[in-house]
Structures are given as C-alpha cells and as structure tokens.
Amino acid sequence: MDWGSLAGLVLALAAIAGGQWVEGGRLGALMQPAALVIVVGGTLGAVLLQNGMGTLWRGLRLAGKAFSPQPPFYEALIASIQGWSKTARADGFLQLERYLTDQRDPFIAKGIRMLVDNVDAETLRSILETDIDSYERWERQSIRVWEAAGGYAPTIGILGAVLGLMRVMDNLGEPALLGSGIAVAFVATVYGVGLANLVCLPIANKLKKQLALELLKRTMLADALVSIARGENSAVIQERMNSHWQHGG
Structure with missing residues (x-):
C-alpha cells in the first residue's frame, strides 16, 4: 500500500469535513x-x-495501482542486464535460457527468448518497440476512464443541483420540503466537483506518472537487449542505461 497516496485522499476528505x-x-x-x-x-x-x-472495467481495476507502491527498479535492472550481457558474451545466447526459469515479467521473457532463438538485432528492436507501443495504448485507454470521469463529474453535479432546484420550485407551497431540495442541489455540486478534483483526476495523474516510469523501464530493457544481440560490451551497455535514467528517471 502506498500510504502517502492514501493519506492524501484521507486528508482531502477530512479537510472538507x-x-x-x-x-x-x-x-x-x-x-x-x-x-x-x-x-x-x-x-x-x-x-x-x-x-x-x-x-x-480495466480502468476501475487499474485504480488499485494508484495506491500501490512502485519500488525502485534501476539498480536491480542494471544488475540483471549486466548478468545477461556477460553470459551472452562468455557462453553464447543459448545459455541465457536459464534466466527464463523464474522470470515473471513477460516483456523480459519475450526479449530473452528471442535472444536465445538468435533473432537479429533489428528484428528484435522492431518487435519490442511494437510491444511497448501496444502496451502504452492499452494503458492510456484505461487511464482515460479516470480523466473522463474527472471531466463529467462536475457537470453531473450541476445537473443534480438543477434537479434539486426543480424540486424546490415544485414545493414552494410546502416549506417543510424546501430544505431537502436545496440540500440536494448544493451537495450534488460538492459531490461532482469533489469527485473530479479529489479522486478522479489525481488518480489519473498518478497512473500517468507510473506509466511513464514503466515505459522508461521497457525502453531501457529493449535498448539493452538489442545491444546484447549486437554483442556490445557490458560497460557500454551500462553507460547507455545510465543515459536513459539520467534523462528520463
């Protein structure tokens, strides 16, 4: 659980109350x-x-990521890339197959499998970049659910306010009913604006930030795997990874 994100939501609601x-x-x-x-x-x-x-449904399920911690990946990623590079140069691509046994990331598994199958560097890059593009489109579609909700909620709140005022107008002769109608009118606006600006839009922006980091990670992986396919020195590969991280991390 990302307690900072949860605390931010609780703080916002507590401030209003x-x-x-x-x-x-x-x-x-x-x-x-x-x-x-x-x-x-x-x-x-x-x-x-x-x-x-x-x-x-995908967008609603994705919301859980906004409250999940995103552990740092750079050091572990560099260590893994160095291991793959040294193994490939010393023992050949076929020996990379042992890294597939406990590999949970399907993107990494796909890249290593193609190295083992001796796919050439340019084909490898093309396939991995296509995979990255597809992943990005898929994730952005889900994130747009929250962006759309943030845009619609205030307007729906205004509709709720109009409905409440209509109830007030229908009951002008019954003072006892006026209070509830006015309450619905104003609270609907509060709900609409609050839902958009305290929940939907912050979740959307948090998910976009997490997506940017994941895309950086996949771009670094694709570049590293292509470099390994070309037989580049592990030190050169690390320098390239450092450049990615310094400009995108």
Whole structure:
C-alpha cells in the first residue's frame, strides 16, 4: 500500500469535513444519498457510454495501482542486464535460457527468448518497440476512464443541483420540503466537483506518472537487449542505461 497516496485522499476528505464543522455546519448535511446517486451513477453512465464496458472495467481495476507502491527498479535492472550481457558474451545466447526459469515479467521473457532463438538485432528492436507501443495504448485507454470521469463529474453535479432546484420550485407551497431540495442541489455540486478534483483526476495523474516510469523501464530493457544481440560490451551497455535514467528517471 502506498500510504502517502492514501493519506492524501484521507486528508482531502477530512479537510472538507473539517471546514464544514469549523463553520458550524452539520456533517450530516454533507450526506445526501440522492445527490450521491445522481453524481456517481451519472458519471459512471457517461464514462461507460464513452469507453464501453471492457475499458471501463480495466480502468476501475487499474485504480488499485494508484495506491500501490512502485519500488525502485534501476539498480536491480542494471544488475540483471549486466548478468545477461556477460553470459551472452562468455557462453553464447543459448545459455541465457536459464534466466527464463523464474522470470515473471513477460516483456523480459519475450526479449530473452528471442535472444536465445538468435533473432537479429533489428528484428528484435522492431518487435519490442511494437510491444511497448501496444502496451502504452492499452494503458492510456484505461487511464482515460479516470480523466473522463474527472471531466463529467462536475457537470453531473450541476445537473443534480438543477434537479434539486426543480424540486424546490415544485414545493414552494410546502416549506417543510424546501430544505431537502436545496440540500440536494448544493451537495450534488460538492459531490461532482469533489469527485473530479479529489479522486478522479489525481488518480489519473498518478497512473500517468507510473506509466511513464514503466515505459522508461521497457525502453531501457529493449535498448539493452538489442545491444546484447549486437554483442556490445557490458560497460557500454551500462553507460547507455545510465543515459536513459539520467534523462528520463
């Protein structure tokens, strides 16, 4: 669990509740089931219409990554690349097969398998770059679910406010019903703006940051594997990896 991200969400919600309390308002006034149904349901419906069920489901599942720590990978990656390079130069590409036994990353496994199969460097680069491009498109489609939700939620909140005011107008002759209608109107706007700016857009931006790091990692791996296929010295490969990291890490 990325406790910093979770703490940020809790802090944002606590600040809103605390501000309501400091101003003398009732915290219960922020709890309006009708407004919640309008904003959450309306936003989900709009995002579903735009993206389809498959993409929506992938986007919802991807949200867990925003609250998962992303451990540093550079040192371990360099160590692995150095090991592959030295093995390939000393013992030949066939000996790289032993690294496939416990390899959990399918991208790395694909690259090493192609080295073992003696795929030439340019073909290897083409295949790995195509894989990276496909991965990026797939991930960005899922991230756009949260960007879309961040765009629709405030507008749905305004719709909720209009519905609440319509209820007020219908019940002008019954003062007892006016308060609940006004409450739904204002709280729906709070829900819409809050959902967009405290949840959806921060999650989208966090996921984009994580995607950028993953793409950097895959680009470094592709470059390293191509260099190994060309028989380059491990020191030269490390210098190239250092350049990638300094300019993109």
